[in-house]
Amino acid sequence: MSDAHAHSIAFVRMETLPESPPPARQTGMPKWLRDNLFSGWANTLLTLVGIWAIYTILSGVLPWILNGVWNASSLTECREILAGQTGACFAVLKDRWHQLLFGFQYPSELYWRPILAFFMMLVAIAPVLFFDLPRKLLIFTALFPFIAYYLIWGGPLATPLVALAGCAAAYVVFDRYGKESFAAGFLGGVAVALVVWIIGGIVVGMVASETPWMTAVPSRDLGGFMLNMMLGVTCVSLSIPLGIVLALGRQSDMPLIKGICVVFIEFIRGVPLITLLFVASVMLAYFFPPDSTVDLFLRVVIMITMFSSAYIAEVIRGGLAALPKGQYEAADSLGLDYPQAMRLIILPQALKISIPGIVNVAVGLFKDTTLVSVISMFDLIGMIRGPILASTEWNGVYWELLGFAACLFFVVCYGISQYSQWLERRLATDHR
Amino acid sequence: MANAPQLQVSDEIAIEISKMNKWYGTFHVLRDIDLTVYRGERIVIAGPSGSGKSTLIRCINRLEEHQQGRIMVDGTELSSDLKNIDKIRSEVGMVFQHFNLFPHLTILENCTLAPIWVRKTPKREAEETAMHFLEKVKIPEQANKYPGQLSGGQQQRVAIARSLCMKPRIMLFDEPTSALDPEMIKEVLDTMVSLAEEGMTMICVTHEMGFARQVANRVIFMDQGQIVEQNEPEEFFNNPKSPRTQLFLSQILGH
Numbered sequence: 001m002s003d004a005h006a007h008s009i010a011f012v013r014m015e016t017l018p019e020s021p022p023p024a025r026q027t028g029m030p031k032w033l034r035d036n037l038f039s040g041w042a043n044t045l046l047t048l049v050g051i052w053a054i055y056t057i058l059s060g061v062l063p064w065i066l067n068g069v070w071n072a073s074s075l076t077e078c079r080e081i082l083a084g085q086t087g088a089c090f091a092v093l094k095d096r097w098h099q100l101l102f103g104f105q106y107p108s109e110l111y112w113r114p115i116l117a118f119f120m121m122l123v124a125i126a127p128v129l130f131f132d133l134p135r136k137l138l139i140f141t142a143l144f145p146f147i148a149y150y151l152i153w154g155g156p157l158a159t160p161l162v163a164l165a166g167c168a169a170a171y172v173v174f175d176r177y178g179k180e181s182f183a184a185g186f187l188g189g190v191a192v193a194l195v196v197w198i199i200g201g202i203v204v205g206m207v208a209s210e211t212p213w214m215t216a217v218p219s220r221d222l223g224g225f226m227l228n229m230m231l232g233v234t235c236v237s238l239s240i241p242l243g244i245v246l247a248l249g250r251q252s253d254m255p256l257i258k259g260i261c262v263v264f265i266e267f268i269r270g271v272p273l274i275t276l277l278f279v280a281s282v283m284l285a286y287f288f289p290p291d292s293t294v295d296l297f298l299r300v301v302i303m304i305t306m307f308s309s310a311y312i313a314e315v316i317r318g319g320l321a322a323l324p325k326g327q328y329e330a331a332d333s334l335g336l337d338y339p340q341a342m343r344l345i346i347l348p349q350a351l352k353i354s355i356p357g358i359v360n361v362a363v364g365l366f367k368d369t370t371l372v373s374v375i376s377m378f379d380l381i382g383m384i385r386g387p388i389l390a391s392t393e394w395n396g397v398y399w400e401l402l403g404f405a406a407c408l409f410f411v412v413c414y415g416i417s418q419y420s421q422w423l424e425r426r427l428a429t430d431h432r
Numbered sequence: 433m434a435n436a437p438q439l440q441v442s443d444e445i446a447i448e449i450s451k452m453n454k455w456y457g458t459f460h461v462l463r464d465i466d467l468t469v470y471r472g473e474r475i476v477i478a479g480p481s482g483s484g485k486s487t488l489i490r491c492i493n494r495l496e497e498h499q500q501g502r503i504m505v506d507g508t509e510l511s512s513d514l515k516n517i518d519k520i521r522s523e524v525g526m527v528f529q530h531f532n533l534f535p536h537l538t539i540l541e542n543c544t545l546a547p548i549w550v551r552k553t554p555k556r557e558a559e560e561t562a563m564h565f566l567e568k569v570k571i572p573e574q575a576n577k578y579p580g581q582l583s584g585g586q587q588q589r590v591a592i593a594r595s596l597c598m599k600p601r602i603m604l605f606d607e608p609t610s611a612l613d614p615e616m617i618k619e620v621l622d623t624m625v626s627l628a629e630e631g632m633t634m635i636c637v638t639h640e641m642g643f644a645r646q647v648a649n650r651v652i653f654m655d656q657g658q659i660v661e662q663n664e665p666e667e668f669f670n671n672p673k674s675p676r677t678q679l680f681l682s683q684i685l686g687h
Binding site for chain 1: 493495514518519521522523524525526528530531532533534535536545546549550578580594595598
């Protein structure tokens with residue numbers, strides 16, 4: 001009888017079982033502590049060691065920071081105030097604040113210009129970073145490079161205006177002819193821009209006049225963290241588009257374009273950045289006409305941009321390779337042409353995949369801008385190693401200065417990293 | 433000979449393939465394909481895997497390049513001229529096995545993208561058309577979701593709507609139900625049946641023999657890169673001539 005029941009397999013459930021709450025378990029702090037810190041003798045030991053390590057570090061560092069001296073005119077004076085106690089000498093930051101930010105040659109009555117440019121930069125990059133903002137703001141972003149140039153370098157207003165006019169003319173030509181043939185539009189645009197710049201250059205040379213509060217500041221007078229920011233922002237914003245072009249070029253069916261891109265990427269990646277910077281500072285002059293004086297800042301920007309665009313190109317190539325072939329086929333089968341398919345379908349997805357890699361390169365690039373101190377440009381590190389540490393007042397204040405430099409770079413790099421994580425979440429639409 | 437003109441089929445030629453050959457490396461995938469498709473025809477291509485049926489329809493919109501022979505679509509010859517290729521592609525809709533929706537765009541954006549950029553339709557008009565076709569495939573309420581939030585069957589119906597938004601004159605289906613769960617196959621097939629009833633010229637690679645019987649006016653059987661047999665569905669299923677077809681049908685209808 002019971003056997004018959006045991007072997008019966010017919011079963012019908014007539015109603016759904018009611019939902020029931022999960023089993024009651026201990027919750028709260030004690031449970032968290034036990035689960036995470038004291039779950040066994042080994043973990044308990046590690047927890048205690050960890051607490052001891054944190055205590056040791058903090059007990060060394062905290063008094064040094066909290067006991068720091070902010071008002072003194074030299075290291076000797078700092079030591080007198082401290083009278084043998086532990087304590088940092090932050091007075092150096094206060095004393096040399098402007099040098100750390102702007103270098104030691106930028107005219108101090110003109111500091112408002114780079115500061116204004118900095119705040120305008122924040123406005124200019126906002127619509128690029130946060131695409132929920134009104135698209136009209138991008139007009140300001142497009143104008144910003146010219147405004148920033150005028151603010152930082154000063155000189156006659158006509159110079160940035162001619163540069164802007166050249167770019168505008170190129171855009172008009174490209175917009176007019178680029179639709180029928182990309183190459184015609186592109187080459188036409190470049191040609192028109194060059195003509196405008198050459199004619200404009202002659203005109204500017206004749207009528208050049210500068211207003212007193214817009215005195216020209218030569219590139220060699222730029223310095224401090226301002227120089228790092230300028231190099232970082234310029235090179236990142238130039239190397240991303242260039243990297244995209246190189247990545248697409250490397251995938252091209254046309255052997256010549258593909259070849260050029262492969263050789264460029266492989267060559268640049270195979271050379272240390274320091275070497276390229278020395279080339280920029282010493283040897284690049286040989287490649288320009290004998291009497292032309294191409295600005296050192298521009299030469300450095302070219303080299304760093306080339307360097308990082310090669311890396312970004314490889315990151316984006318990875319993103320392109322990760323896209324399923326079906327996406328290309330679907331775009332093709334709808335009749336989209338190559339530029340449309342790339343712009344609307346392929347690149348948005350490939351770039352999204354590449355965000356962590358691109359940010360990695362961007363953060364690395366930003367920190368690498370300190371390498372220009374090696375070719376005697378006085379960026380933040382150059383200022384610290386040179387004029388500040390070499391001065392009689394502050395000789396020997398390493399921790400405070402380099403710690404400050406580390407903090408500045410950390411804040412910017414951590415900001416970039418946080419932004420990229422926000423961007424990844426914002427763009428996550430595939431719900432995988 | 434075999435394809436007696438049917439009621440809805442006109443005698444206007446939509447696609448004409450003559451003596452078409454294609455190789456992958458040295459492997460001869462398509463051999464001497466001759467096929468004329470009249471406007472309004474519903475053709476089902478069947479055959480074992482690797483027989484070249486997908487490759488054949490992918491040649492029609494040049495996702496694959498043929499090396500010999502001639503393909504005329506709507507009176508335009510497929511050559512390496514990019515302008516011609518884009519023109520033909522915008523007239524020929526294609527539905528893929530794996531849907532290939534654009535995951536970074538909403539359903540509505542998926543449907544309006546090509547009309548806006550290729551046909552230069554104003555955005556508003558493109559959206560109205562898109563909603564019309566989304567209603568036709570019975571998922572207008574999903575218009576603002578992303579493809580990843582939809583089931584496979586829904587995604588495939590969106591893919592069909594996306595193709596229809598270009599108002600194509602010919603639709604190609606590349607195993608549209610092969611990646612779907614059994615429950616979802618029917619909803620996609622229903623959509624395709626209603627499309628066929630409206631007189632769309634369709635070429636469909638599929639293993640759904642019920643669909644072939646119900647909708648097709650011609651069934652083509654391919655094996656080893658050649659067209660082995662073609663006939664009206666009744667004749668094809670009840671009275672297959674070639675032993676290869678007989679074997680194939682006994683295998684897929686056998687259980």
